[in-house]
Amino acid sequence: MTDHSSTEQVVPAGASVSLERLVRSYGSVRALNGFDLSIAPGEFIALLGPSGCGKTTALRVLAGFESPDSGRVVVDGKDLSNVSAQKRDMGMVFQSYSLFPNMNALNNVAFGLRMRKQSAQSRKRKAAELLDLVGLSDQAVKFPHQMSGGQQQRVALARALAIEPRVLLLDEPLSALDAKVRAELRDQIRSLQKRLAITTVFVTHDQEEALSMADRVCVMSKGRIEQTASPAELYARPTTAFVAQFVGISSRVPVTRSGESVEVFGRHVPVRSGDPEAAAGAIDALLRPEEVSVEVDPQSPSFVTAKNFLGATTRLTVQVGEIPVLVDVRSDLAGDIELGTRVRPSVLARDVLVAPRLVVGASSI
Amino acid sequence: MASIGFGAGDPIIVPVSEAPEDDVAYETPHVSSRRRRVRWWRVVVLTLSAAYFFIPLFAGLKFALQGLNGHFSFDAITSLPSAPGFSEAFWLSIRLAAATLAISAILTVPTTIYVHLRLPRMRRIMEFVTVLPIVIPPILIIVGVLDAAPLWLRASPYLLSLEYAVLAMPFVYRSLDAGLSAIDLKTLVEASRSLGGNWLKTMWRVVLPNLRTALLSAMMLTLALVLGEYTMASLDLWNTIPVWIVQFQNAANGHIQVAAAMLGLVGTWLLITLVVSLDRSGSRRSRRRTGKL
Numbered sequence: 001m002t003d004h005s006s007t008e009q010v011v012p013a014g015a016s017v018s019l020e021r022l023v024r025s026y027g028s029v030r031a032l033n034g035f036d037l038s039i040a041p042g043e044f045i046a047l048l049g050p051s052g053c054g055k056t057t058a059l060r061v062l063a064g065f066e067s068p069d070s071g072r073v074v075v076d077g078k079d080l081s082n083v084s085a086q087k088r089d090m091g092m093v094f095q096s097y098s099l100f101p102n103m104n105a106l107n108n109v110a111f112g113l114r115m116r117k118q119s120a121q122s123r124k125r126k127a128a129e130l131l132d133l134v135g136l137s138d139q140a141v142k143f144p145h146q147m148s149g150g151q152q153q154r155v156a157l158a159r160a161l162a163i164e165p166r167v168l169l170l171d172e173p174l175s176a177l178d179a180k181v182r183a184e185l186r187d188q189i190r191s192l193q194k195r196l197a198i199t200t201v202f203v204t205h206d207q208e209e210a211l212s213m214a215d216r217v218c219v220m221s222k223g224r225i226e227q228t229a230s231p232a233e234l235y236a237r238p239t240t241a242f243v244a245q246f247v248g249i250s251s252r253v254p255v256t257r258s259g260e261s262v263e264v265f266g267r268h269v270p271v272r273s274g275d276p277e278a279a280a281g282a283i284d285a286l287l288r289p290e291e292v293s294v295e296v297d298p299q300s301p302s303f304v305t306a307k308n309f310l311g312a313t314t315r316l317t318v319q320v321g322e323i324p325v326l327v328d329v330r331s332d333l334a335g336d337i338e339l340g341t342r343v344r345p346s347v348l349a350r351d352v353l354v355a356p357r358l359v360v361g362a363s364s365i
Numbered sequence: 366m367a368s369i370g371f372g373a374g375d376p377i378i379v380p381v382s383e384a385p386e387d388d389v390a391y392e393t394p395h396v397s398s399r400r401r402r403v404r405w406w407r408v409v410v411l412t413l414s415a416a417y418f419f420i421p422l423f424a425g426l427k428f429a430l431q432g433l434n435g436h437f438s439f440d441a442i443t444s445l446p447s448a449p450g451f452s453e454a455f456w457l458s459i460r461l462a463a464a465t466l467a468i469s470a471i472l473t474v475p476t477t478i479y480v481h482l483r484l485p486r487m488r489r490i491m492e493f494v495t496v497l498p499i500v501i502p503p504i505l506i507i508v509g510v511l512d513a514a515p516l517w518l519r520a521s522p523y524l525l526s527l528e529y530a531v532l533a534m535p536f537v538y539r540s541l542d543a544g545l546s547a548i549d550l551k552t553l554v555e556a557s558r559s560l561g562g563n564w565l566k567t568m569w570r571v572v573l574p575n576l577r578t579a580l581l582s583a584m585m586l587t588l589a590l591v592l593g594e595y596t597m598a599s600l601d602l603w604n605t606i607p608v609w610i611v612q613f614q615n616a617a618n619g620h621i622q623v624a625a626a627m628l629g630l631v632g633t634w635l636l637i638t639l640v641v642s643l644d645r646s647g648s649r650r651s652r653r654r655t656g657k658l
Contacts, residue, residue, distance in 0.1 A: 063555075063559060064558075064559075065555055065558075065559075084558075085555070085558045085559055086558045086559070086560075086561050086562060086563055087561075088559075089561075090559060091559065091560075092555070092556070092559040094552050094555070094556060096549050096552050097549075098549070098552045098553060098555075098556040099556075100553060100556070100557075100570075100571050100575070101548065101575050102571075102574040102575050102577075111557070111560050111562070111570075112560035112561055115557075115560055115561035115562045115566060116561055156556075159556075159560065160559075160560075163560055163561065169559075
């Protein structure tokens with residue numbers, strides 16, 4: 001790859017983005033239900049959630065492809081709610097390969113510049129620079145059907161960056177790629193985003209992608225934000241049961257509450273502030289596999305029902321009463337534990353998240 | 366073997382007795398003879414189809430190239446241009462074809478694109494509506510139109526072009542529908558718009574170039590329809606090529622009419638070949654234009 005300094009100079013720093021109380025309905029379905037999000041200049045934010053949670057709608061409203069029923073889209077302090085997509089200066093990479101089939105890679109990248117009436121020489125130079133930036137300068141003459149999926153998405157990325165967008169929008173750009181190419185492109189996108197300091201909104205349903213790439217992850221459900229936090233905080237300190245279960249793995253353990261603590265496996269553990277609905281009534285504690293430990297105890301009623309080797313750790317499924325609880329143990333310490341081994345679970349977490357009980361009638365432990 | 370999780374990753378071991386063997390093992394005499402039979406039938410079907418299409422053409426060509434005495438002669442073809450009314454009929458047909466292509470393109474292309482882009486649920490209704498010109502006899506359409514159309518339009522041959530655009534709609538719509546279904550129209554349009562392209566530029570630079578084959582197909586079908594339509598032109602009293610052929614038949618010599626019909630067929634075929642060749646060479650040229658922006 002050649003020197004990128006020229007490209008770095010022409011691409012400006014990202015813009016600040018504010019999505020304010022967005023509401024968007026399709027018939028009786030509310031895709032966005034009072035969606036609020038502020039993004040700092042140069043920040044990489046991932047919208048994460050299951051299918052139908054409204055993350056793509058939010059991105060499309062930001063891009064200008066959808067109009068919100070109410071709410072505002074503000075970029076760098078300017079209300080863009082009524083500005084058409086072509087005038088928003090936002091580069092977008094789509095899930096499906098969106099290269100223009102009638103143009104080669106170079107012309108695809110230069111398309112946005114042509115729409116901006118730049119001279120042919122300038123277009124060619126800039127498009128070649130961008131192709132070089134994504135490592136595809138040798139593919140300039142290729143047509144989309146002559147390129148692999150990964151190459152097409154990299155050209156699409158170069159095309160989106162060529163117009164020097166104020167915001168880069170990525171709509172599940174990796175989901176159609178195989179695992180190896182996905183990992184490579186993930187690193188490349190993140191590296192480019194950091195180098196160009198461009199405000200980026202990345203939509204994905206893959207938590208691994210979101211956690212590994214984004215500065216902040218916004219977990220969505222039913223058109224609303226459940227939690228917005230850094231990947232580490234989101235994993236370690238989920239504030240809602242949905243986040244705890246959608247991001248990473250959690251076991252739900254029925255518990256009884258006494259004041260500000262709950263009793264889990266015979267130990268009183270403080271309750272983490274979270275779901276207000278869990279203030280009273282039957283509740284579950286949500287425990288990450290690494291927040292639970294086990295000790296071999298032939299007298300214990302709990303026993304191991306599954307054992308999965310994951311490399312450095314081994315994941316055990318321990319049957320505690322009627323509840324299966326996942327426990328991660330160091331693999332070098334898991335040698336003595338076999339299926340059926342009686343173990344006594346205990347909680348390592350300093351506090352736990354609680355949520356209204358999912359299965360009513362399950363026995364407390 | 367007892368499984369400890371990771372069931373999906375375990376290798377699937379197929380017992381040796383159930384494992385598929387070499388393909389040759391399945392090549393039983395029964396299957397081989399069946400394959401031979403299938404191939405034999407293919408040849409028969411192909412031959413019959415070819416005979417069905419080419420024998421009438423050959424017969425027509427043979428008749429057109431016969432003189433009055435039954436010997437080989439180009440007289441029928443060479444006398445065509447000077448035949449009374451032929452030139453007028455030929456140029457009228459060409460003008461009507463051009464006008465029909467323009468009307469079809471202006472009406473059907475934007476409509477089909479709009480339906481695909483904004484009203485995908487309307488596609489079924491569109492399919493039904495566009496089939497109507499095939500279901501309704503042309504004679505009903507032209508009689509109704511002649512009754513309803515204003516005088517100035519009835520006096521113009523281009524009323525036929527409006528009618529032909531309706532007649533061609535099933536073919537044009539289906540060609541475009543197939544072409545649009547083959548591309549991710551919504552994504553391409555949104556990609557273009559996000560890059561700053563307005564609707565006109567998006568259509569001109571992104572959508573239409575990717576519909577080239579479908580547009581050519583629609584054009585060819587329209588052309589073939591216009592150059593061969595008789596009922597409407599006859600009832601509207603315009604002397605197009607098909608009408609001229611029928612009217613000229615009342616004269617003694619049938620060789621000239623057949624020569625005209627064969628010429629029309631060959632002409633249409635040459636035109637289609639020319640358009641397809643231009644399209645292919647255009648595609649090749651655009652692929653070679655690597656550095657040009």
